[in-house]
Amino acid sequence: MKYFGFKASTGAAALVAVGGLGAISAFASTSHVVSQAEKAFSTKKMEVAVGDSITFVNDDKVKHNIVIKKMDVSSGIQKPGEKIDVLFDKNGKFKVRCGIHPKMKVTVVVK
Amino acid sequence: MNLLDISWRSLIAGGVFAAAMPAMAAEQIATRTVAGVDPAELQKMIELNVRPNAIPFPEENPYSVEKAELGKMLFFDPRLSGSNLLSCASCHNPSFGWEDGQPTGAGHGMNRLGRHTPTVLNLAWGEIFMWDGRMDSLEEQALGPIQADVEMAQPLDELIAELQAIEGYRELFAAAFPDQEISEETIGQAIATYERTIVSNRAPFDHWVDGDESAISESAKRGFVIYNTKANCVACHSGWNMTDDSFHDIGLDTDDVGRAAEMNDMPEFKHAFKTPGLRNIVERAPYMHNGSLATLGEVIDHYATGFAERPSLSDDIKPFELSAAEKDDLIAFLESLSSEDDPVEIPVLPN
Numbered sequence: 073m074k075y076f077g078f079k080a081s082t083g084a085a086a087l088v089a090v091g092g093l094g095a096i097s098a099f100a101s102t103s104h105v106v107s108q109a110e111k112a113f114s115t116k117k118m119e120v121a122v123g124d125s126i127t128f129v130n131d132d133k134v135k136h137n138i139v140i141k142k143m144d145v146s147s148g149i150q151k152p153g154e155k156i157d158v159l160f161d162k163n164g165k166f167k168v169r170c171g172i173h174p175k176m177k178v179t180v181v182v183k
Numbered sequence: 184m185n186l187l188d189i190s191w192r193s194l195i196a197g198g199v200f201a202a203a204m205p206a207m208a209a210e211q212i213a214t215r216t217v218a219g220v221d222p223a224e225l226q227k228m229i230e231l232n233v234r235p236n237a238i239p240f241p242e243e244n245p246y247s248v249e250k251a252e253l254g255k256m257l258f259f260d261p262r263l264s265g266s267n268l269l270s271c272a273s274c275h276n277p278s279f280g281w282e283d284g285q286p287t288g289a290g291h292g293m294n295r296l297g298r299h300t301p302t303v304l305n306l307a308w309g310e311i312f313m314w315d316g317r318m319d320s321l322e323e324q325a326l327g328p329i330q331a332d333v334e335m336a337q338p339l340d341e342l343i344a345e346l347q348a349i350e351g352y353r354e355l356f357a358a359a360f361p362d363q364e365i366s367e368e369t370i371g372q373a374i375a376t377y378e379r380t381i382v383s384n385r386a387p388f389d390h391w392v393d394g395d396e397s398a399i400s401e402s403a404k405r406g407f408v409i410y411n412t413k414a415n416c417v418a419c420h421s422g423w424n425m426t427d428d429s430f431h432d433i434g435l436d437t438d439d440v441g442r443a444a445e446m447n448d449m450p451e452f453k454h455a456f457k458t459p460g461l462r463n464i465v466e467r468a469p470y471m472h473n474g475s476l477a478t479l480g481e482v483i484d485h486y487a488t489g490f491a492e493r494p495s496l497s498d499d500i501k502p503f504e505l506s507a508a509e510k511d512d513l514i515a516f517l518e519s520l521s522s523e524d525d526p527v528e529i530p531v532l533p534n
């Protein structure tokens with residue numbers, strides 16, 4: 073099962089319940105946003121909680137995509153303006169890359 | 184001794200790493216001239232080629248002398264193959280720019296492989312590995328060819344048992360990885376650490392970048408400008424190691440789908456292969472992912488007009504016309520990227 077997909081606009085919000093990193097509820101999760109611009113992610117490293125999702129927003133003028141080898145995620149082409157939601161449901165350290173521009177990368181630590 | 188002349192070996196031995204070495208500031212670059220080229224434009228082109236002064240090692244697998252030494256043993260050890268005849272160095276031979284001089288590699292049972300052996304030079308700066316980028320780290324990459332049936336055909340569990348049975352290796356692993364068993368991970372980490380130390384020395388081109396006007400010929404200087412302008416090689420072969428680490432269909436006659444196999448069959452990646460760096464490129468013939476072009480002249484002809492027009496062709500591939508003299512200039516520039524590297528001592532392996 074691959075947890076990613078193109079969402080038109082506020083798609084990620086649907087996943088969001090109340091609570092943050094320290095939430096107790098099993099259903100609590102946070103949605104984070106990472107922007108892609110100038111062939112770079114807006115951050116190089118981030119920490120999220122198990123069950124959180126990240127919305128990758130292509131704010132660039134060129135196509136990108138999202139590849140996470142360890143999670144078997146490969147998103148297909150992500151045109152400018154398109155968003156990709158990824159649910160991180162297992163703990164570990166994951167390298168998220170653009171498969172088109174491999175120098176674009178962000179490390180996501182899921183705790 | 185000029186700081187810039189310190190060899191990579193002494194940088195490593197002295198434990199001097201990125202944080203300790205200041206990057207060369209742009210203002211230190213002397214003003215250079217090439218006839219007919221705007222000095223400011225030339226300066227911009229040159230600044231993009233300033234070399235880093237230290238090798239980057241990842242947080243997950245930091246450098247140690249012991250790891251690099253063990254990795255070198257493993258790299259040159261034919262017992263890493265099922266036949267005990269092929270080592271990593273059989274194909275990645277330091278004499279041929281860490282390639283094999285063949286159009287495509289030869290693996291287990293002398294089987295011809297489908298693609299040209301890529302160099303291991305300067306991979307410390309690599310992002311993802313193999314012609315199609317299917318390996319995410321050098322650690323992971325190192326284990327790929329060892330296990331592949333058509334390459335070294337060595338199951339890793341058997342290899343671990345073989346290495347464990349050799350006292351010298353038990354000691355080397357214990358020194359490199361205290362409190363760890365010999366494992367896939369430690370084998371991969373040791374080889375990757377050694378590979379990261381394989382760096383081309385400063386070439387004549389680098390000395391020119393550093394400000395030595397006489398380091399390269401006038402022809403090579405003109406070639407550098409052609410590389411950056413008319414021929415637009417720099418669109419993909421960018422930076423000091425001359426690669427964007429990305430993937431492009433450059434219009435070669437090939438059935439190989441390349442990166443598309445890795446990327447959900449995305450049409451954009453059909454026949455796309457990773458841009459190789461161009462350091463020591465003269466020593467690395469023949470060229471291209473399938474070794475189909477014998478000389479740099481043929482490569483230039485391919486990019487000028489020889490490519491196939493097809494939907495997946497990279498937007499950066501556009502025809503250009505060079506005179507015979509301009510072509511010679513471009514080749515002279517590419518020749519200036521070859522460094523005189525330290526001799527590689529073949530290790531005596533533990534028995």
Ligand SMILES: [Cu+2]
Pocket residue numbers: 111135136137170171172173176
């Ligand atoms: Cu990208």
